Amino acid sequence: MNSTMPGRFGFHSIPFTREIRVADRFAHEAYERPREYLRRAVDKRMSAALIAPAGTGKTTLLRTLMGSLPESRYRVRYVKVTDLSKRDLCREIATSVGAEPAGNYPTLVRRLQERFTNDLDVDAVRPVLFLDDSHGMRPEVLGILRILTNFDMDSRLVLSFVLAGQPPLAQLLRDQRLVDVTHRLAHCATLRPLSRKETADYIEHRCRIAGAAAAPFDGSALPALYEIGRGNLRATDHLAPQALELAHDNQCDVVDAQHVTEARRLLWP
Ligand SMILES: Nc1ncnc2c1ncn2[C@@H]1O[C@H](COP(=O)(O)OP(=O)(O)OP(=O)(O)O)[C@@H](O)[C@H]1O
Ligand SMILES: [Mg+2]
Structure with a gap:
């Protein structure tokens, strides 16, 4: 922005910046309602998906959702996912939870599960994992959410995840190999132009x-x-x-x- 622009138009800060604060967001029903449904899914210790085209506000909505989950009750981690291998995805998640991102795939899964159980049992906060830009994942990699959310022979709800991505994510979730992951989704939200x-x-x-x-x-x-x-x-x-x-x-x-x-x-x- 031209530095003299504020004078002419009365701006005191840069308009239309992506650095918008959650409090300054356009709190339209088109965003607030999907956010509320996602929050309810997490409240029920379930998982959810947010699927919408590029630039329609998914990441901003995740930031808003994070802000609406009280720190006293939730521990939310955000991971931007690209086309990673299973091990690399676990390493990314490990980094986000502050665990050592080293070791082979089974070791990493065990470490992550210990960390999530610790959140709940020791710190009394519910772990929530946001996986943003997840439309580019391979089905076998996305399938690790089934493993990561299986606690005590699937008898405990410990970790909630929110998958966000562009429309190819919907296609991905229809993959037969991912039925166990989609069964964990309590809500699938979308955003429109x-x-x-x-x-x-x-x-x-x-x-x-x-x-x-x-x-x-x-x-x-x-x-x-x-x-x-x-x-x-x-x-x-x-x-x-x-x-x-x-x-x-x-x-x-x-x-x-x-x-x-x-x-x-x-x-x-
Ligand atoms: N509720 C909102 N209020 C104000 N501005 C918003 C809101 N949601 C999104 N924006 C603006 O729109 C831009 C695009 O939003 P965002 O990055 O969240 O889209 P996205 O769906 O995550 O896109 P992509 O699929 O490319 O990651 C942001 O930089 C932000 O400035
Ligand atoms: Mg985004």
Whole structure:
């Protein structure tokens, strides 16, 4: 963002930044309701999935969910999963729980289970594992959740996991080899792109939390932002500040459709 932009539009901080605080989020029902269902699943000591397209707010929702699970009762760990082997996934999880990420696969599984049992039995907090970006996992690797959540011959609910990922995760969960994992899911949430009106409300909200009295986009800019961004939060977050910068450079006090179109050309030639 151009450093003089705040003066023109009244921002006191960078608008549309991904560094948004949970408290400043756009707390629309489209996010709050899925979050509540995920929280209820975890409350029941079950697991859940969150499946939605890129840039629709999954990771932000996980952050919000983490904030809504009190530290006095839950110990939440976040792991960003890529296409890892079983052992490497266990090593990533071990690192997130503060356990030594060394040893072979059975050793790592045992160490992780000990850590999760310890959370519950000694520290009296429920362990919860968020596995983000899990759509790229191989079925046999995702299958380790079946092993990791099997305590005392499957007679105890100790660990809850929340799998988040893009739509290929839904396909993955239909794999016959993963029925034991899907049976552990109490809820499967999704997120949708925002509607035209909701996108305008989102833009207004993002401008206000950055200090503006109102969103400096005119009646032609808002439809243009929706037509191009299609209610996808990340696309909107890229397009809107680029358009603001162009308006600023042209000494305009409001953004119009031309700025938005030009912003698209600069961002996605
Ligand atoms: N509830 C919200 N309020 C305000 N901004 C949000 C909210 N949810 C998401 N965003 C914004 O949208 C951007 C994209 O969100 P996020 O990274 O959570 O999407 P994602 O679904 O995890 O995408 P990917 O599949 O690529 O990981 C974030 O950088 C954030 O700025
Ligand atoms: Mg994400």
